[in-house]
Amino acid sequence: MSGNIKLMQGNEACAEGAIKAGCRFFAGYPITPSSEVAEILARRLPQVGGKFIQMEDEIASMAAVCGASLAGVKSMTATSGPGFSLKQENLGYASFTEIPCVVVNVMRGGPSTGSPTSPAQGDVMQARWGTHGDHPIIVLSCSSVKDMYELTIRSFNLSERFRVPVILLSDEIVAHMRERVDVGALESLEIFNRVKPACPPEEYQPYEASPETDVPPMANFGEGYRYHITGLTHDESGFTTQKPHKVAELHERLHRKIENHKDEIIETRNYYLDDAQIAVFAYGSTARSALRAVREARNRGIKAGLIQPVTIWPFPDDLVHQVASQVDAFIVPEMNLGMMVREVERAAHGQAEVIGQSLVTWELFTPAQVLSKIEEVFNWITSGSTSDSKPSRTSGALAAATE
Amino acid sequence: MVSGIGCSSRAPGYVDFNTLHTTHGRALPFATGIKLAKPEMTVIVVTGDGDATAIGGNHLIHAARRNLDLTVVLFNNSTYGMTSGQYSPTTPTGAFGTTAPYGNAEQPFDICNLAEAAGATYVARGTTYHAKVLPNLIEKAISNKGFSLVETITQCPIYFGRMNKIGNSVEMMKWQKEHAVTKKQAETMSPEELADKFIIGELCHKTKPDYCELYDRIIEKAQASIK
Structure with a gap:
């Protein structure tokens, strides 16, 4: 399957990996050192029938990514430290309402404006705990250009599989480095798509999950399943609840869906x-x-x-x-x-x-x-x-x- | 139907659509993602004066600038009702709020002027008192292919009405009736007569290509470039 060897930049590999994963929507805001991901997807996405939009700010980018994913299109954004901080509230929304999406954070020296053109690894805790409240999240870390291709695909797969935002961490060195990538050898990577409900619309409970998976099947907006999503604490119906046992049930399930599948999620070399x-x-x-x-x-x-x-x-x-x-x-x-x-x-x-x-x-x-x-x-x-x-x-x- | 946070934004809970209750101020960018992903969907955004013109003000002007085919129904009660009556970007100068105990020192936005100036192609204003007119305005807004905004003057008797001694719901709606003038009436009135009035009805209706139409041309160009 090999034979398609390319010299790629890390951010370019990320963009191409996203297209390979089936990403068809990108919303972002310019920021060093991740801007090439946006620039390349602005050119590439319309070629494959997808859409790119440069939003008015980082917050809006994260919101638009959530909206597009809910309408059934695999979606992502890419940013760096200061932008990553701004995305945190809507990242929490995506985590709590279980919207699959991918957020690439190309780490640079921080805090604050810091050193925009230099590498750092200061966001590993923000990636885990950046949004308020206890919440599930998956974070992967790239060390090569090949990783930026392959792990972007893996990020999409995990986000679709577990209905959770996945953070892909890179840094200025990996994102701007050029290396050979055998794209042909990666051609056979499996692509996972979200599980849709098997029941008719009138029986659909948007946050009802089987105990085996703890991941609720996801009906996309506009496909005949009418339901409610809120960032308020909710029960299986999607509507808000304050019943203590329902509140706890939701939090426990969100925790379990990651915790009980760590074998599938955790990869080390x-x-x-x-x-x-x-x-x-x-x-x-x-x-x-x-x-x-x-x-x-x-x-x-x-x-x-x-x-x-x-x-x-x-x-x-x-x-x-x-x-x-x-x-x-x-x-x-x-x-x-x-x-x-x-x-x-x-x-x-x-x-x-x-x-x-x-x-x-x-x-x-x-x-x-x-x-x-x-x-x-x-x-x-x-x-x-x-x-x-x-x-x-x-x-x-x-x-x-x-x- | 997409909403942000506030009294207005609980409305999606009462309709049988795909409904999305999002984060404070961000209904428009969420709606932007939905519309771009599925342009065939009719997307209505329900928001308030605080949600759309303070914390979400940037999103409002940019969604209008793009002329994205969204319909915004903005409930303007001139206060943050849900958090108990703080002053908002539409609280009149001198009016009282829980964070304006001596009267508001700020100038209010004219939301309709703001939306039109930013690029909206349909702008109208209604009130809860003129309940028979409002559905027509919303219907027209939805049928406009582009960014539409219907500002709806609503009453908050619990906070704004009480703190400003306007009275209960009925009295606040009476205030709406007495202070609303049509565009036609406004044309015959002096600036002094118009000082404490607001204009209701359709205020702007233009034809301009909407964002999705323009982006479809981008897709055509991009696909032609790789053939």
């Missing part, structure tokens, strides 16, 4: 873990440097391994917990001041040391920086892991700044 003494946990573009560092460490006789979570939310608790029982230490390099490291600590549950490595210069981690941390941790472990000499979380940032 595991390298050299079998005999690893030190496991690096790295996501996004950082994982690229981490993999090179792990290989170099092995060349130097250090048994290092790598967990690269493709799905970062829900967090791969079980894998980290299991790996924690066999390694001495985790190293978590990330382009922020320590976000996912706390999740690794939580999942490791005291079975292994967890050491963060922060880089906030808004430059890409180099393999040498990760390797030096692996060696530092290795030396610390082999000299008895005394607490007063434990490698510090921010030493990587300081090292980078003084280089």
Whole structure:
């Protein structure tokens, strides 16, 4: 099936992956470093009979994406930090009313306007908890141009399958990098479309789900199923309710539909873990440097391994917990001041040391920086892991700044 | 039918359509997505003065500018009723609200002028008192292929009426009757006579290509480019 190899930019791969997934609506607002996704889809979508609209702001873009998806068209938007913050209210609406949609966030240095043309990984918690209230969400993380193609498709599939917004995180490096993508080899990727109701319109309860799936079948607007959707707490009928047991029932189901299907949702890439003494946990573009560092460490006789979570939310608790029982230490390099490291600590549950490595210069981690941390941790472990000499979380940032 | 948040926006709960009760101020962009995805659907947006001209003001002018084929029925009661009577962008200068205890220092919007200036192709104003006229205005608005807005002056006796000593619902509707003038009547009146009046009826009706029609041409061009 291969033979269609293209040199693509990350944002371009995202746009082409979206078309492949069946996306036919994009609403967005210009923002660096994600604008190419909009520019390419403005050209490509009408070619395939889809529509592109540049809305008046980020908030409106998210709302239009919800509206188009409800009318039966697979929809997406792409943005970056400040725009991602503005989308949060309507992202919560999509999560609570179970509207399938994809939001691409190409991370740049923040907070605020920050560093628009530089990579960062400071939005991993906003991606999980950015909207108010407890809510289900799925977040994937790209580390290559191929990922931006393939994971855009996977994001659409997951959003249609679980009726949940899916956040696809990238960063300025991955989004603007050009790499070869064997599009032909990805041709056979399965495309999933939302399940429609099997019952006649008069029997349709828009939020009634079977206990096996916890995902209600979805009738699109304008197909004869007339029903109500509200961002107010609602029961199976779609109308608002304040009955305590109905309120709880809804929240529990929304939680279960993700929690009970984590096996299907969580994807990680595991390298050299079998005999690893030190496991690096790295996501996004950082994982690229981490993999090179792990290989170099092995060349130097250090048994290092790598967990690269493709799905970062829900967090791969079980894998980290299991790996924690066999390694001495985790190293978590990330382009922020320590976000996912706390999740690794939580999942490791005291079975292994967890050491963060922060880089906030808004430059890409180099393999040498990760390797030096692996060696530092290795030396610390082999000299008895005394607490007063434990490698510090921010030493990587300081090292980078003084280089 | 799509709505935002507020007293007006509970209306979709009472009609047997596909109904969407969205977030505060955002009914128009939600409706934009629906209309672009399924242009054959008739999309009506029910909103209020706070929803559409304060938090959603940007969406109102841009939806009008695009001349997207949507019909907006905007309930204007000059206050935020649902949150208990704060002043809104249409509260008259000097009127009282729970956040204007000394009288409102701001100038109100003329929503119809705003919509027309932004590019709406059908604009009308009605009241709850003139209940027989209102359905005709809404019907015409729906049949206009383009952005249509019907501002409807409504009464909020609980907050606006009470705080401004206008009285109960009946008295507020009497106020509507006494302060509404037709376009024709307005033409014969002096600016002084018109100072505390508002004009009802059809205020603007133009023909311009709507957004979906223009976008269909884009699709044709784009598809021709790859043939």
